[in-house]
Amino acid sequence: MYQILTKEMLTPTICRMSVRAPRLAAAAQPGQFLIVRADEKGERIPLTISDYDAGRGTVTIVTQKIGASSSDIIAFEPGEAFADVVGPLGLPSEFVNMSPDELSRQRYILIAGGVGTAPVYPQAKWLKAHGVPVDVIIGAKTKDLLIYVEEMRAVCDNLFICTDDGSAGFKGMGTNMLEKVVADGHSYTQAVIIGPMIMMKFTTLTCRKLGIPAVVSLNTLMVDGTGMCGACRVSVGGKTRFACVEGPEFDGYEVDFDEAMRRQGQYKAEEAEANEKHVCKIGRGK
Ligand SMILES: Cc1cc2nc3c(=O)[nH]c(=O)nc-3n(C[C@H](O)[C@H](O)[C@H](O)COP(=O)(O)OP(=O)(O)OC[C@H]3O[C@@H](n4cnc5c(N)ncnc54)[C@H](O)[C@@H]3O)c2cc1C
Ligand code: FES
Numbered sequence: 677m678y679q680i681l682t683k684e685m686l687t688p689t690i691c692r693m694s695v696r697a698p699r700l701a702a703a704a705q706p707g708q709f710l711i712v713r714a715d716e717k718g719e720r721i722p723l724t725i726s727d728y729d730a731g732r733g734t735v736t737i738v739t740q741k742i743g744a745s746s747s748d749i750i751a752f753e754p755g756e757a758f759a760d761v762v763g764p765l766g767l768p769s770e771f772v773n774m775s776p777d778e779l780s781r782q783r784y785i786l787i788a789g790g791v792g793t794a795p796v797y798p799q800a801k802w803l804k805a806h807g808v809p810v811d812v813i814i815g816a817k818t819k820d821l822l823i824y825v826e827e828m829r830a831v832c833d834n835l836f837i838c839t840d841d842g843s844a845g846f847k848g849m850g851t852n853m854l855e856k857v858v859a860d861g862h863s864y865t866q867a868v869i870i871g872p873m874i875m876m877k878f879t880t881l882t883c884r885k886l887g888i889p890a891v892v893s894l895n896t897l898m899v900d901g902t903g904m905c906g907a908c909r910v911s912v913g914g915k916t917r918f919a920c921v922e923g924p925e926f927d928g929y930e931v932d933f934d935e936a937m938r939r940q941g942q943y944k945a946e947e948a949e950a951n952e953k954h955v956c957k958i959g960r961g962k
Pocket of ligand 2 (some may be wrong): 903905
């Protein structure tokens, strides 16, 4: 069993938990994810590993309450335990395998949207620890929905905040912020974009316009997470790829975002119905 050690609501719908999982914590790398099954009858839910501490044997997950299964996960309290936590799954971020010489030539800009800020954190932390210049843009609809601001400030060189309504930082979206940062004289060899699919599509287009290579982390539907079911398939460079074993990170210039968004939304009606009928299986309410 995977015991929850701490729990904190970062916003009314986004929850951070640290979970005891020593073997997973010892093997985890930036860019990887895990799959949680809250109880024996639970759905398998992919979540990015937002931090890991091999010494303490813990991993951190940040879950946004969207539907039935994410609500079940958030309903757990410290001291209780998830039935299963499987991982680390997926490939680590590309920079993990770069030589010191390659790393010394990199200047990263990490662009995070909404709950995608949590997966960006271990990447910024790793790059900073390896002496690679790294700037971060965090975008959210309003100030109240910003997460990981102080944590991120501690692990990057420059932090740029933007909100759609201007309640914190620059008024505008991540795409506008990126254009401003580059116009102000910052230059980058690589962007990493993590957030909603539509945000990754348009931020990739902005990166292309600015001549910055872009990697995106695809939050496709996943079932087994081991390359067997095909639920996570995406078209990248005209070829079918499985996000769970060949990703979740891909070259954004090559991803067919429109197809990925269509596939992501294919069970919307069923999900809405499940959410409507949802009674928390673990007896803690919706
Ligand atoms: C590699 C990866 C990493 C992710 N990391 C995070 C994270 O760190 N934090 C976070 O809050 N969310 C993350 N997600 C998304 C998270 O898995 C979904 O929000 C969750 O599965 C929703 O389940 P639900 O029953 O609550 O919602 P539902 O009502 O069932 O579905 C709502 C929406 O969630 C998505 N979704 C539903 N089922 C799945 C599934 N089995 N696999 C993937 N997406 C699904 C779909 O877009 C769907 O339209 C990640 C997804 C992937 C693939
Ligand atoms: S989730 Fe089944 S093949 Fe990727």
